[in-house]
Amino acid sequence: MTATAQPIYDWDGFDFDTRQVHAGEYPDKNHGLRVPPIALSAGYLFEDFDDQVSRFDGSIHWRAEDDGPRGEGEAFSPSEHAPIYSRQGNPSNWVAEERLASLEGGTVSVAVSSGQAAISSALFALAQQGDHIVSTASVYGGTRILFGRSFKRFGIEFDYVWDAEDDAEWERAIRPNTKAIYTETVPNPCNDITDLRRIAAVAARYNLPLVVDNTVGTPALIRPFEHGANIVVHSATKFLTGHGAAVGGAIVDGGNFDWEAAERAGRSFPLITRSSRPGVASMLDRFGAGAYARAARESVVNDIGPTLSPLHGFLMHQGMETLSLRMERHVASSIRIAAWLEQQPEVLSVDYAGLPSSSFHALAARDYGLDADGYGRTGSVFGVTVRGGIDGARAFVNGLRLFSRMTGIGDTRSMVLHPHTSTHSTFAPEINERLGITPGLLRLSVGIESAEDLIRDLRGALDRVAAAV
Numbered sequence: 001m002t003a004t005a006q007p008i009y010d011w012d013g014f015d016f017d018t019r020q021v022h023a024g025e026y027p028d029k030n031h032g033l034r035v036p037p038i039a040l041s042a043g044y045l046f047e048d049f050d051d052q053v054s055r056f057d058g059s060i061h062w063r064a065e066d067d068g069p070r071g072e073g074e075a076f077s078p079s080e081h082a083p084i085y086s087r088q089g090n091p092s093n094w095v096a097e098e099r100l101a102s103l104e105g106g107t108v109s110v111a112v113s114s115g116q117a118a119i120s121s122a123l124f125a126l127a128q129q130g131d132h133i134v135s136t137a138s139v140y141g142g143t144r145i146l147f148g149r150s151f152k153r154f155g156i157e158f159d160y161v162w163d164a165e166d167d168a169e170w171e172r173a174i175r176p177n178t179k180a181i182y183t184e185t186v187p188n189p190c191n192d193i194t195d196l197r198r199i200a201a202v203a204a205r206y207n208l209p210l211v212v213d214n215t216v217g218t219p220a221l222i223r224p225f226e227h228g229a230n231i232v233v234h235s236a237t238k239f240l241t242g243h244g245a246a247v248g249g250a251i252v253d254g255g256n257f258d259w260e261a262a263e264r265a266g267r268s269f270p271l272i273t274r275s276s277r278p279g280v281a282s283m284l285d286r287f288g289a290g291a292y293a294r295a296a297r298e299s300v301v302n303d304i305g306p307t308l309s310p311l312h313g314f315l316m317h318q319g320m321e322t323l324s325l326r327m328e329r330h331v332a333s334s335i336r337i338a339a340w341l342e343q344q345p346e347v348l349s350v351d352y353a354g355l356p357s358s359s360f361h362a363l364a365a366r367d368y369g370l371d372a373d374g375y376g377r378t379g380s381v382f383g384v385t386v387r388g389g390i391d392g393a394r395a396f397v398n399g400l401r402l403f404s405r406m407t408g409i410g411d412t413r414s415m416v417l418h419p420h421t422s423t424h425s426t427f428a429p430e431i432n433e434r435l436g437i438t439p440g441l442l443r444l445s446v447g448i449e450s451a452e453d454l455i456r457d458l459r460g461a462l463d464r465v466a467a468a469v
């Protein structure tokens with residue numbers, strides 16, 4: 001087992017801001033194009049009969065960097081590619097994959113067609129019919145629906161932990177057939193950020209991989225592998241592409257889970273540890289610290305087919321070039337707006353984990369860091385509850401001019417959504433009550449417009465609330 005103890009920020013030891021611009025790029029030998037081109041081709045030429053044979057039997061691997069086969073005795077890198085068909089991989093997507101793996105500190109990433117595809121492919125590589133997964137309760141509404149509907153139909157069950165700080169609750173939920181623990185860095189809309197180190201310790205005790213959705217946190221603010229996560233998933237639709245133009249997703253392998261130890265402890269992960277074909281070694285033996293990602297790519301994504309379009313792969317790697325710059329503005333404006341909203345008479349509460357008034361502030365300080373004024377830098381998606389329940393919410397939403405009324409987060413544009421009648425509308429009332437999804441709650445995603453303009457817009461909407469309730 002070649003698991004790495006520490007995250008690997010691959011790409012020549014450069015800082016995050018450099019890697020987000022350069023990691024994964026490769027020289028274009030034909031025209032010297034500086035920006036990696038959009039590689040719109042469904043397939044790849046095989047040089048001759050034997051080349052086709054060796055690509056299919058996995059005995060040859062090609063690297064994006066030099067477009068050449070690995071030489072005799074040359075060290076194997078898990079990010080090497082053996083292109084057969086674009087359903088399994090594409091040069092535009094490899095740039096995005098290598099860039100994201102570098103930013104998260106993982107070994108290998110697999111780009112897919114949406115965040116939902118990333119979550120389902122990541123978990124299908126770990127669990128099968130008859131297995132079980134434990135998740136925190138406040139995960140994104142669409143994720144809960146996916147777990148409760150499609151996963152259920154495929155015979156994979158979920159249990160939810162409501163108090164992620166309560167180790168005993170985790171331990172009661174974990175069963176002999178549990179195959180993963182699932183959580184998010186910054187759940188929306190209620191911003192109940194998770195103590196990843198605590199959950200990782202529980203997962204490690206039970207030989208379970210910890211899968212973390214870092215869509216809202218982003219690697220610019222938090223890198224889950226540094227806190228003990230083993231697999232990271234993203235909806236790239238949000239901050240990674242960043243401009244609200246593309247739907248995409250990705251899985252990142254931390255390369256830090258001991259699959260053999262889990263197997264010895266009775267938790268089997270056959271796609272990773274067992275040979276799938278006579279004469280071919282297991283993914284673990286062949287790909288070491290990139291084995292999980294390889295299994296997800298070859299045995300799940302390739303089978304089911306949630307391929308990312310090369311055009312969207314391009315938008316993803318280009319979007320990541322400015323990730324930390326955008327996140328600076330997203331976070332600074334969110335802190336200003338959350339602190340301002342808290343002072344407004346029409347507002348009952350603001351769920352921003354970085355606010356000193358939040359019960360999550362100490363955790364925010366530890367894991368996300370504080371700004372110069374002592375506010376935690378916990379992203380730009382959070383909840384605000386206005387007076388007047390659903391009538392107040394309606395007046396607020398209708399009173400906004402600059403915030404877009406739409407579903408979505410992590411765009412350059414600011415957005416507002418009413419979770420009770422949208423993302424959480426299919427949940428039982430008692431579930432929504434426990435999750436804190438009340439009729440007066442609105443989800444805000446703060447964009448990179450002028451914070452003054454956004455505050456003026458919010459003030460206008462709160463005037464409408466004051467007049468209505």
Ligand SMILES: Cc1ncc(COP(=O)(O)O)c(C=O)c1O
Pocket residue numbers: 114115116117140142143184213215216234235236237247248249408409
């Ligand atoms: C935290 C989180 N994960 C996953 C998803 C699903 O992503 P997509 O819409 O790209 O499928 C979303 C979508 O809002 C999300 O907010």
